[in-house]
Amino acid sequence: AVAAGRCAARIPAAGGGRGGPRPAAAPANCVLAAAARPRGGGAARGSVRGATANSSAAWLVQFYSSWCGHCIGYAPTWRALAGDVRDWAAAIRVAALDCAEEENHEVCRAYDIHFYPTFRYFKAFTKDFTTGENFKGPDRELQTVRRTMIDFLQNHTDGDRPPACPPLDPARPSDVLSLLDSRDGRYVAVLFENNSSYVGREVILDLLPYENIVVKRVLNGDKGFLEKFGVSSIPSCYLIYPNGTRGLINVGKPLRSFFSSYLKSLPDVRKKMLSLPEKPNKEENPEIVVWREFDRSKLYAADLESGLHYVLRVELAAHKSLAGAELRTLKDFVTVLAKLLPGRAPVRKLLETLQEWLANLPLDRIPYNAVLDLVNNKMRISGIFLVNHIKWVGCQGSRPEFRGYTCSLWKLFHTLTVEAGTHPEALDGTGLEADPQAVLQTIRRYVHTFFGCKECSEHFEEMAKESMDSVKTADQAILWLWKKHNLVNSRLAGHLSEDPKFPKVPWPTPDLCPACHEEIKGLHSWNEDQVLLFLKRHYGGDNLVDTYAADQGDTGEGGGPPQGREPERGLASPEKPRGDQRAESLRPPRALPPGPRLSDGSQLGLDGRLQSPSGAEGRREVEAAVPFLGMGFSSLDMSLCVVLYVASSLFLMVMYFFFRVRSKRWKVRHHRPSV
Numbered sequence: 100a101v102a103a104g105r106c107a108a109r110i111p112a113a114g115g116g117r118g119g120p121r122p123a124a125a126p127a128n129c130v131l132a133a134a135a136r137p138r139g140g141g142a143a144r145g146s147v148r149g150a151t152a153n154s155s156a157a158w159l160v161q162f163y164s165s166w167c168g169h170c171i172g173y174a175p176t177w178r179a180l181a182g183d184v185r186d187w188a189a190a191i192r193v194a195a196l197d198c199a200e201e202e203n204h205e206v207c208r209a210y211d212i213h214f215y216p217t218f219r220y221f222k223a224f225t226k227d228f229t230t231g232e233n234f235k236g237p238d239r240e241l242q243t244v245r246r247t248m249i250d251f252l253q254n255h256t257d258g259d260r261p262p263a264c265p266p267l268d269p270a271r272p273s274d275v276l277s278l279l280d281s282r283d284g285r286y287v288a289v290l291f292e293n294n295s296s297y298v299g300r301e302v303i304l305d306l307l308p309y310e311n312i313v314v315k316r317v318l319n320g321d322k323g324f325l326e327k328f329g330v331s332s333i334p335s336c337y338l339i340y341p342n343g344t345r346g347l348i349n350v351g352k353p354l355r356s357f358f359s360s361y362l363k364s365l366p367d368v369r370k371k372m373l374s375l376p377e378k379p380n381k382e383e384n385p386e387i388v389v390w391r392e393f394d395r396s397k398l399y400a401a402d403l404e405s406g407l408h409y410v411l412r413v414e415l416a417a418h419k420s421l422a423g424a425e426l427r428t429l430k431d432f433v434t435v436l437a438k439l440l441p442g443r444a445p446v447r448k449l450l451e452t453l454q455e456w457l458a459n460l461p462l463d464r465i466p467y468n469a470v471l472d473l474v475n476n477k478m479r480i481s482g483i484f485l486v487n488h489i490k491w492v493g494c495q496g497s498r499p500e501f502r503g504y505t506c507s508l509w510k511l512f513h514t515l516t517v518e519a520g521t522h523p524e525a526l527d528g529t530g531l532e533a534d535p536q537a538v539l540q541t542i543r544r545y546v547h548t549f550f551g552c553k554e555c556s557e558h559f560e561e562m563a564k565e566s567m568d569s570v571k572t573a574d575q576a577i578l579w580l581w582k583k584h585n586l587v588n589s590r591l592a593g594h595l596s597e598d599p600k601f602p603k604v605p606w607p608t609p610d611l612c613p614a615c616h617e618e619i620k621g622l623h624s625w626n627e628d629q630v631l632l633f634l635k636r637h638y639g640g641d642n643l644v645d646t647y648a649a650d651q652g653d654t655g656e657g658g659g660p661p662q663g664r665e666p667e668r669g670l671a672s673p674e675k676p677r678g679d680q681r682a683e684s685l686r687p688p689r690a691l692p693p694g695p696r697l698s699d700g701s702q703l704g705l706d707g708r709l710q711s712p713s714g715a716e717g718r719r720e721v722e723a724a725v726p727f728l729g730m731g732f733s734s735l736d737m738s739l740c741v742v743l744y745v746a747s748s749l750f751l752m753v754m755y756f757f758f759r760v761r762s763k764r765w766k767v768r769h770h771r772p773s774v
């Protein structure tokens with residue numbers, strides 16, 4: 100972090116989140132303390148809002164993700180930009196927010212961030228909530244971004260322009276001539292340049308925090324005017340000293356940095372004291388990363404579940420509502436997951452419930468909150484559960500910005516293709532059973548539609564277009580994904596996002612699968628039959644271990660161990676292979692005991708609301724229906740029922756005794772012998 104007073108800021112995370120991807124790749128270089136350090140996801144939104152709302156400076160915010168290789172690759176450029184424009188802070192500031200941090204999920208959702216990195220501009224003095232203006236430049240090179248920052252500043256109206264930002268438009272020749280005679284004790288620098296040049300504006304902004312100097316720019320339209328100042332080439336800088344002497348300055352090269360540094364080093368030109376936010380105490384957000392020992396030859400349920408959590412609660416949740424192709428993609432992806440993903444029974448039951456619900460949805464648009472309610476098990480259906488935080492094991496990186504989500508996504512995808520190859524009957528009745536490409540095509544559509552790394556999805560789509568059609572069997576699908584993953588590995592070898600502890604090499608490495616590797620005439624070649632066998636073993640349910648997953652689910656909404664969860668599953672010993680458990684929990688889903696259905700009432704409550712009206716009104720009703728899902732009985736409700744039950748029993752007993760005593764007295768009174 101860089102000292103306060105610089106203009107780049109990392110929007111603070113809300114509270115000290117643990118376990119999620121961490122922002123060590125934070126491309127920005129200082130922490131903004133102006134925004135209160137919030138607690139809870141909602142407050143994180145407050146931090147972006149708090150920073151940008153009614154701010155006297157404009158903002159450029161990069162919403163990035165610490166698992167996104169392109170963001171990691173871009174981090175040095177962003178850091179350089181932050182340093183390069185730090186003197187512009189009073190007019191425009193740069194900041195970054197890591198959407199992979201759990202505590203920022205909600206804010207990124209509120210700001211409608213679907214892909215990383217996303218750049219948004221926020222004008223100064225914005226009052227109402229705004230998601231900002233997108234910057235989708237043709238390139239994101241430092242110079243391009245710097246220039247768009249200037250364009251953005253010039254887009255302000257006079258009324259909302261940052262007060263510290265001097266006029267960036269060119270001065271009129273008459274105004275410049277009048278400057279020649281002014282004596283206000285300051286230097287006046289006049290930059291002559293052409294219409295398309297940004298040098299003048301950059302120098303004006305560079306000198307923003309300096310006192311005793313004013314910088315103006317003027318265009319080279321009138322030749323006679325230029326001659327008056329002796330300007331023979333542009334850009335040139337004419338300097339009027341406080342004592343009235345003046346002339347063109349001689350800098351080594353007519354570049355922004357030369358002009359700026361010359362002017363900053365003039366006698367009596369000093370930096371003003373800027374009251375920018377204090378640097379917060381590092382102790383406030385300690386990042387404790389605990390390394391979990393793991394075996395590279397195993398597949399960890401914790402990785403698959405954490406990846407699934409991210410898919411369902413973060414990546415998909417970036418879409419407020421889903422319709423058309425997006426909704427179809429979600430339905431097919433959930434179907435494939437529900438039918439094929441091995442793992443702990445509560446997770447599979449959750450997926451089955453979700454799949455069933457989505458399959459029966461009559462609407463062509465749904466608010467994603469409805470899906471979230473089910474994923475979070477707001478209805479308290481017994482036996483369904485998905486961990487609501489991230490815990491990487493086989494996908495841990497040696498530094499927090501490495502690996503994580505994308506690693507788990509690959510593992511999920513490979514597991515799905517392998518399971519489709521080894522349990523083809525699992526897809527029976529879904530409409531996907533007859534097509535050997537079905538799982539691959541579903542993965543392709545997920546990546547294309549929802550994967551937050553846009554560049555990754557474009558590369559993947561290119562590979563799919565090129566050869567996915569050649570896949571004719573389920574085994575070929577397994578091998579297709581393996582080959583393409585290796586292509587990605589070789590493309591990324593040596594990239595900034597490569598974890599040195601997990602180098603990108605052709606996989607499986609000889610130590611994992613010696614039989615997969617051969618040499619033909621001295622050249623390495625793959626034995627694809629062996630590779631296929633290896634993949635089926637490696638990504639098969641028998642290789643899935645619960646280590647580190649066993650303690651998941653002890654916190655949060657819908658996170659408590661579900662009532663129907665088998666105790667032996669939760670207590671699985673470390674590294675215990677799932678072979679025997681699979682016999683029960685990993686058998687093809689069709690053979691499972693009927694999954695927990697939404698109780699008829701709640702099914703009706705949900706579907707009934709989603710069925711009836713259509714169009715905007717229908718959607719409104721659906722939105723309104725969402726809280727209904729949260730009306731499951733909580734433990735408080737249950738306690739109240741018990742208290743009422745006991746109270747009414749007591750009341751009945753009291754009434755009973757009261758009338759008994761009365762009737763006895765009555766009998767005694769009427770049978771008393773008269774004297």
Ligand SMILES: Cc1cc2nc3c(=O)[nH]c(=O)nc-3n(C[C@H](O)[C@H](O)[C@H](O)COP(=O)(O)OP(=O)(O)OC[C@H]3O[C@@H](n4cnc5c(N)ncnc54)[C@H](O)[C@@H]3O)c2cc1C
Pocket residue numbers: 167168169493494501502503505506507508509510513546554555556558559580581582583584585587588591596597598601606607
């Ligand atoms: C669909 C997709 C496309 C991507 N495209 C890009 C991109 O264009 N640019 C970019 O920067 N990043 C991209 N990524 C991310 C990148 O591939 C890695 O996921 C990331 O760099 C983390 O790497 P990792 O070391 O965890 O290993 P990963 O490549 O994520 O692999 C995860 C695990 O899978 C196993 N594995 C490795 N290779 C194979 C294989 N060939 N077959 C089966 N299993 C294997 C290993 O156990 C490995 O640890 C993409 C990710 C996905 C899911």
